[in-house]
Amino acid sequence: MSATARLRITCPDRPGIVSAVTTFLYTHGANIIDLDQHSTDPEGGTFFMRLEFYTPYIDVSRAALEAAFGEVVGNRFDMDWRLSYSDVPKRVAVLVSRHDHCLMELLWRYARKELPCDIAMVIGNHEDPREAVEGFGVPYHCVPVGDGGMAEAEARMAELLGTGVDLLVLARYMRVVSGDFLRPYDNRVINIHHSFLPAFVGADPYRQAHEKGVKLIGATAHYVTAELDAGPIIEQDTARVTHRHSVADLKAMGSELERTVLARAVTWHLEDRVIVFGNKTVVFR
DSSP states (O other): OOOEEEEEEEEEOOTTHHHHHHHHHHHTTOEEEEEEEEESOTTTOEEEEEEEEEOTTOSSOHHHHHHHHIIIIITTTTOEEEEEETTSOEEEEEEEOSOOHHHHHHHHHHHTTOSOEEEEEEEESSSTTHHHHHHTTOOEEEOOOOTTHHHHHHHHHHHHHTTOOSEEEESSOOSOOOHHHHGGGTTOEEEEEETTTTTSOSSOHHHHHHHHTOSEEEEEEEEOOSSTTOSOEEEEEEEEOOTTOOHHHHHHHHHHHHHHHHHHHHHHHHTTOEEEETTEEEEOO
């Protein structure tokens, strides 16, 4: 399939934005195949757009196209814009602990070419997942949290990650990472957890939920910020439960939700479908 480019735009809303963008691309030979937009308020609100187009017939280099777009359209409408390309896959690293269901879902989709990325490595704080990960042909590094604590472990992980990772996924990594560790990855770290917070905190939330007789369980995928579990939400899902479900049933249903919700969130990020706006997201699905 021909390579495509994805353009994401955030700017103050005003007339003429869509016309200016599409006309510019048309004059340079782009074939637009998908366009979605949203405005918080047509009168003085914020405008968001995601546009995808085929690139084989563009009449200038990518660098020249980007420079011209900034000068002709971006500056005119005070845009915050990003252009990415489908034939330049993002490099992804995954952090995991012993619970590997979310990790295995990502690796399975990666092996089936359903995740448009390059999984560069998996880092775990236990040896348990090594054999399964390496079975997918992905390097596995074990960085235990030893006597030096998280500061030492984060220093080692940062060394392994280097500067070439575009997205970091916490696939049930059961450690709190510091703001210093997160700083290089602004809006590029995705976490998954159950949706019982803040009602059922601490150990064994599914047992707590079962004891309270909850009727809904769920999972949340969000970008990670320095404030614990408070980053912009990308995706959520729920399942109904009844008095007939045991704690084991709730855990199994929760694991299924966590796997699918995280996989959707990661896929949408890789496809440049997510725009962060304050502590919210606009997700073009």
